[in-house]
Structures are given as structure tokens and as C-alpha cells.
Amino acid sequence: MSAEINIPYEPDENGHFGQFGGRYVAETLMPILIEVARSYEEMHGDDAFQQEFRRLLEVYVGRPSPLYLAERFSAAHGGGRIYFKREDLNHTGAHKINNTIGQALLARRMGKQRLMAETGAGQHGVATATAAALFGMECDVYMGTEDMRRQAPNVQRMEMLGARLVPVNSGTCTLKDAMSEALRAWVSTCVDTFYVIGSVAGPHPYPVMVRDFQRVIGDETREQILASEGRLPDQIIACVGGGSNAAGIFAAFLEDSVALIGVEAAGHGIASGEHAASIGAGRVGILHGTKSYVLQDDQGQILNAHSVSAGLDYPGVGPQHALWAERGRAEYCGITDEEAVAAFHEVTLLEGIIPALESAHAVAEAGKRGEQLGPEGLIVVNMSGRGDKDLDNVRDYEAGRDKGHA
Amino acid sequence: MNRLDSTFQRLKAEDRKGLIAFLMAGDPDLGASEDHFRTVVENGADVLELGIPFSDPTADGPTIQAAGKRALDAGMTIEKGLELVRRLRRDIETPIVLFGYSNPYFAYGYDNFCKHAVEAGADGVLVVDIPAEEADEFTPSCHAHGLHFVPLIAPTTPPDRAARILGHSNGFVYYIMVTGVTGARARVSHNVREHVDRLRECTPLPIGVGFGVSSGEQAREVAEGADAVVVGSALVEAATQGTLAELTRELRAGLDAGRSVGGG
Numbered sequence: 111m112s113a114e115i116n117i118p119y120e121p122d123e124n125g126h127f128g129q130f131g132g133r134y135v136a137e138t139l140m141p142i143l144i145e146v147a148r149s150y151e152e153m154h155g156d157d158a159f160q161q162e163f164r165r166l167l168e169v170y171v172g173r174p175s176p177l178y179l180a181e182r183f184s185a186a187h188g189g190g191r192i193y194f195k196r197e198d199l200n201h202t203g204a205h206k207i208n209n210t211i212g213q214a215l216l217a218r219r220m221g222k223q224r225l226m227a228e229t230g231a232g233q234h235g236v237a238t239a240t241a242a243a244l245f246g247m248e249c250d251v252y253m254g255t256e257d258m259r260r261q262a263p264n265v266q267r268m269e270m271l272g273a274r275l276v277p278v279n280s281g282t283c284t285l286k287d288a289m290s291e292a293l294r295a296w297v298s299t300c301v302d303t304f305y306v307i308g309s310v311a312g313p314h315p316y317p318v319m320v321r322d323f324q325r326v327i328g329d330e331t332r333e334q335i336l337a338s339e340g341r342l343p344d345q346i347i348a349c350v351g352g353g354s355n356a357a358g359i360f361a362a363f364l365e366d367s368v369a370l371i372g373v374e375a376a377g378h379g380i381a382s383g384e385h386a387a388s389i390g391a392g393r394v395g396i397l398h399g400t401k402s403y404v405l406q407d408d409q410g411q412i413l414n415a416h417s418v419s420a421g422l423d424y425p426g427v428g429p430q431h432a433l434w435a436e437r438g439r440a441e442y443c444g445i446t447d448e449e450a451v452a453a454f455h456e457v458t459l460l461e462g463i464i465p466a467l468e469s470a471h472a473v474a475e476a477g478k479r480g481e482q483l484g485p486e487g488l489i490v491v492n493m494s495g496r497g498d499k500d501l502d503n504v505r506d507y508e509a510g511r512d513k514g515h516a
Numbered sequence: 517m518n519r520l521d522s523t524f525q526r527l528k529a530e531d532r533k534g535l536i537a538f539l540m541a542g543d544p545d546l547g548a549s550e551d552h553f554r555t556v557v558e559n560g561a562d563v564l565e566l567g568i569p570f571s572d573p574t575a576d577g578p579t580i581q582a583a584g585k586r587a588l589d590a591g592m593t594i595e596k597g598l599e600l601v602r603r604l605r606r607d608i609e610t611p612i613v614l615f616g617y618s619n620p621y622f623a624y625g626y627d628n629f630c631k632h633a634v635e636a637g638a639d640g641v642l643v644v645d646i647p648a649e650e651a652d653e654f655t656p657s658c659h660a661h662g663l664h665f666v667p668l669i670a671p672t673t674p675p676d677r678a679a680r681i682l683g684h685s686n687g688f689v690y691y692i693m694v695t696g697v698t699g700a701r702a703r704v705s706h707n708v709r710e711h712v713d714r715l716r717e718c719t720p721l722p723i724g725v726g727f728g729v730s731s732g733e734q735a736r737e738v739a740e741g742a743d744a745v746v747v748g749s750a751l752v753e754a755a756t757q758g759t760l761a762e763l764t765r766e767l768r769a770g771l772d773a774g775r776s777v778g779g780g
Binding site: 135294297393395397411 | 647
């Protein structure tokens with residue numbers, strides 16, 4: 111175990127995590143981001159807010175989410191003990207709601223009546239639309255048209271929840287393009303609209319704020335695994351697109367001797383060039399307001415990512431993950447489309463749990479690691495979302511159509 | 517002396533408002549783009565903003581997004597952008613500001629970029645997504661090589677922040693007069709004059725106002741109180757329509773008309 115203890119992982123006042131992070135945005139947004147950061151800091155230290163946040167997570171989201179020992183899956187992969195942290199059982203079906211409740215509380219505190227969000231798989235869009243409904247706010251969701259096709263059930267849910275869908279038709283019509291368009295829209299509406307970013311990416315303070323709201327996953331996991339096993343796990347495994355579910359569960363274990371493993375989408379394989387492995391195959395660069403590992407060409411133009419999973423289909427990654435990767439605190443690896451789809455079926459049949467394709471990447475890696483660790487192994491996989499939204503997508507993939515960037 | 521400084525001094529001496537013309541380098545290709553820059557100079561532009569395209573231009577509206585995409589599709593790079601500057605510099609003394617986003621410069625290497633830009637004949641750089649808080653990674657190279665780092669001020673920028681930003685700036689100030697992305701607008705903002713007057717109290721630098729200007733009449737209107745007007749999307753659009761010379765002359769005429777009416 112090479113975990114380094116007591117390294118300062120918190121950013122400086124401008125949101126720099128070492129060489130990563132920061133606020134690379136147009137001047138128009140800077141005063142707004144400074145205000146969001148100031149308000150967030152104030153709210154974070156406010157007991158009344160913390161109480162209200164905890165209360166909503168309990169009675170509305172349904173927390174704590176269970177930590178489930180997946181016995182049949184464990185038996186099939188090394189015979190150790192592999193647990194699933196069941197974020198898929200949250201209201202709206204993924205971890206995303208933890209963060210949108212937190213940010214909606216902040217928006218309300220700042221007196222903003224409108225929310226806006228970008229979404230890839232639609233989970234963050236649904237979670238933002240849900241929070242908007244709960245707080246009686248308006249909500250605009252920016253979504254690439256390719257993702258709208260891939261995640262049609264979530265599009266319907268968002269509309270049912272009263273959100274206005276804004277289709278984004280630029281680039282590959284996926285998450286990157288939705289986020290670019292959302293940032294453009296925010297430049298025009300920032301005075302009265304709160305931008306609810308769904309990942310630990312984007313400009314400061316979003317990477318810190320989103321991680322803090324998601325940290326409940328890690329805090330609960332620690333308590334639950336100690337109660338059931340009397341020790342911390344050997345490994346914690348989570349999928350990484352922008353990286354919010356991984357950051358949330360990792361955050362509670364940074365100073366422990368626990369291996370943290372982030373799983374990026376390797377798409378058709380790293381060698382194919384068609385993947386979303388920003389840490390595995392990208393270089394340091396600046397995208398969507400933050401400096402981190404980015405998929406880019408030698409001219410600094412952003413490359414299109416590819417993954418069968420819309421939620422991981424993003425050419426950047428949160429700056430904290432970049433720092434953890436650089437410092438060796440977390441390890442990042444890739445799982446291909448094919449491996450993820452196989453794990454999707456396997457865990458559905460063995461455990462009766464249909465995972466989101468995003469989470470299936472983490473499950474696939476957990477299978478491999480379980481076999482390496484053997485009977486003594488203790489692993490927690492963050493089951494970040496449920497897979498109902500992916501049924502058509504998996505069927506299409508298997509019909510050989512894949513998604514093919516239009 | 518940097519060409520930006522000498523040009524704004526000359527404009528002031530002549531009691532004229534400057535026309536800052538933005539076009540995307542390499543749109544639709546390098547040769548045509550060079551012709552477009554020459555056209556705006558011949559028809560009255562005082563400063564050129566040469567856009568360096570980026571795949572994800574988060575502060576640009578549809579017109580400039582599309583121009584950037586055309587340029588990238590035609591193989592535009594920073595090196596070719598600098599080649600365009602060199603070609604223009606053979607016989608044109610108009611100041612040139614390179615206008616773009618951070619990542620292509622970061623990939624090229626900030627110091628190399630500043631060095632090569634000055635060697636090619638550029639006078640300033642404006643990086644949309646490097647606000648004051650991140651500027652320390654870029655400005656030392658600008659200063660070392662004599663490239664002006666042009667600051668942006670927005671309607672959302674509070675006065676104390678503006679004063680802080682402008683304390684370390686040179687060239688001119690680009691005042692973004694709308695809270696929004698680039699693009700022609702039917703109506704321009706009304707309280708520009710007020711904002712510009714307030715900026716004057718923070719800085720002796722010349723002030724250029726932009727975002728949304730598309731006609732001679734609008735140029736005249738927003739130039740009141742400012743030193744120059746920036747026009748981008750409308751010129752980019754005019755270049756695709758073949759009306760670039762006409763629009764440039766109209767903008768020039770609008771600015772020159774304002775001079776006798778509005779005074780200095």
C-alpha cells in the first residue's frame with residue numbers, strides 16, 4: 111500500500127489543486143463564481159443548512175443507501191467479499207440527487223429562482239429537474255441530441271418534471287457539447303440563474319462543492335463497512351467520467367490505507383483512439399473552466415470522447431482526480447464498452463440488480479480485482495446508478511449498431 | 517513603441533474613434549482570410565483582432581462558433597495564424613491582437629507562443645478564458661516578449677474588481693457591454709456610457725467597447741464616451757456575404773459622424 115498520509119488535497123482560495131483546477135472562464139462569469147464560492151463557504155459552515163440538507167437526504171432521497179454484500183458476484187470473482195454501495199436505490203436512481211439537493215439549497219439561499227444544468231446520461235438532468243420541482247423553481251436542461259436519443263426515458267422524465275429541455279446540436283451532440291452550450295447560456299443568464307453543475311469538473315467552486323455534497327456516500331460507506339466487517343476495505347472502485355461519484359466515495363478515505371480505483375471508459379479500447387480515458391490517455395489542458403487531464407490533439411483542440419455510456423462520454427475529468435492521479439493517491443484504469451456491457455448482464459443475472467452502464471464499468475473492474483485479491487479480498491464498488499435508462503441502449507449496442515457518432 | 521499604444525495615441529490626437537475589427541483567422545481558408553483582413557484595413561479598421569479558433573468556444577455565439585469551425589475544418593493552427601500575421605505585416609502597420617481561448621496557447625507553450633507572436637508582428641493577445649485570477653501563468657511571458665495582455669471587463673465586474681484588474685494591464689481595455697456571448701444584436705445596451713465613464717476613473721488606458729455592434733448607427737451610439745468600438749460577428753457574417761468592404765465603410769462613417777456630434 112503506497113497511500114501517502116496527510117497530503118493537503120484541499121485547493122487554494124482560487125480553487126487550484128496543485129497545477130490543476132482554477133477558474134478559466136470569461137470575465138462575465140468571474141464575479142458570479144466568486145459570489146457562488148462565498149455563499150457556499152458561508153452555507154457550508156451553517157448548522158441550519160447542514161441539518162436541512164441531512165434531513166432532505168434522509169426523508170426525500172432515502173439515505174442512507176444500503177451497503178450490500180454481493181455474494182453471488184463475489185463467489186464468481188475470486189471468492190472474497192465485494193460490496194455494492196447502493197446509490198442506485200436513491201430517489202431518481204443515482205447519486206446525482208445528493209448534489210442537486212445541495213446546490214438547489216444554495217440557489218435558494220442566494221435568491222435565484224431558476225436552475226440550469228447540463229446532462230449526459232440524463233441522470234443529472236433528472237436530479238436537477240427533481241430538485242427544481244421540490245423547491246418550486248424553473249429549470250433548463252442542456253442535453254446533446256445524441257444523448258437524448260440514447261437516454262430517451264430520462265428525457266421524458268425531465269419533461270414530466272416540468273423542466274425545459276434544450277437540445278444541443280453541436281460537435282458530437284454529447285455531454286461536452288451540452289456543457290459548452292450551458293456555459294454559453296449561463297454567460298447570458300448568470301445574474302438570475304444558478305448553474306447546477308453535475309460533476310466535480312468545471313470552474314471553482316464546483317469541484318469542491320460537488321465533492322462535498324457527494325461525500326455522504328463515502329462517510330456512510332465507512333460507517334457501514336466498519337459495522338459489517340470490522341475493518342476498512344482493501345479497495346474502493348468507482349467509475350469516472352467527470353468523477354463525482356468517485357470523488358464522493360474517495361473523499362472519506364483519502365487518509366486511510368485503502369486503494370482508491372477510478373475506472374474510466376476505455377470505449378473501443380485506448381489504442382483505437384475512441385474512448386473517454388482523460389487520465390489514462392489525455393494531457394494537461396484547459397476545458398470548461400478548469401485545468402485537468404483533457405483529451406486533445408497536439409494543437410490543443412479538444413477531441414471527441416467515446417463511450418457506450420453517455421455519463422462517461424466526456425473528454426475531461428475533475429481536477430481533484432488529476433491531482434490524486436499525479437500524486438499516486440488514486441489509481442485510474444479503463445474498462446471497454448464490451449467489458450462494461452458484459453458486466454451489466456452479469457450483475458443483473460447474478461444479483462438481480464440492473465446497473466447503469468456507467469456503474470457497470472466499476473463492476474467490471476471489481477470482477478477483475480476480486481479475482482486478483484482472492485478469498486481474503488474486501489472491495490466496495492460504488493453502484494452509482496440504476497440501469498433502467500440503458501435497456502434500449504444495451505439492446506442497440508448488441509444489435510451491432512453501437513452508438514456511432516452521427 | 518507597441519503599435520497599439522501608438523495607434524491609440526494617434527486616434528486621440530486626431531480626435532477620432534477607433535474601429536477594432538474581429539475576423540476569424542483561416543475562415544474559410546488562409547488565403548481568403550488574408551484578403552478579408554486587408555479589406556477591413558483598406559476600408560477603415562484601426563486595430564485588427566485575429567481570432568485563433570478553438571473547438572469549444574464557450575463565450576461565443578453562433579456566428580463566431582461557425583467561423584471557428586470553418587477555420588478548424590480548413591486546418592487552421594496557431595502556426596498558420598502566425599503565418600497570417602507575418603503576411604499582413606509585409607505591408608500593413610495596423611496593430612494586431614490575437615484573440616482566442618487558453619488551451620491552444622497552453623498546448624503550444626505560453627512562452628513560445630508570446631515569443632513567436634511578437635516575432636511574427638503581433639502586438640497584443642486577448643485570452644477570453646484567462647481572468648485576472650489565472651493570468652499569472654500567462655502575463656510574465658507577455659511582458660518578457662513585449663506582447664500586450666488586453667484585459668476584459670464585463671457589466672458584471674464590480675468597480676473595485678475592475679480597478680484591480682486594470683492596475684496591471686496595458687494596451688487597451690475591452691469592455692464587454694452585454695452580459696452574454698458574442699453576436700450581433702438588434703439593439704445595443706443603453707447604459708454603456710455610464711459604465712465606460714466609471715471605467716475611466718480606474719484607468720488611463722483607452723477603452724474599446726464591443727459585443728453586439730452590427731451597424732454604423734450602433735457603432736456611433738456606443739462609441740460615445742469610449743475610444744473605440746469592437747465589431748466581430750457582423751463582420752464575420754459580412755465576409756461570408758461578400759459585403760465586408762461596405763460594412764466596414766459604414767462602421768467607419770458611423771464612428772466619424774459621431775465625432776462631430778458627440779465630441780471628444
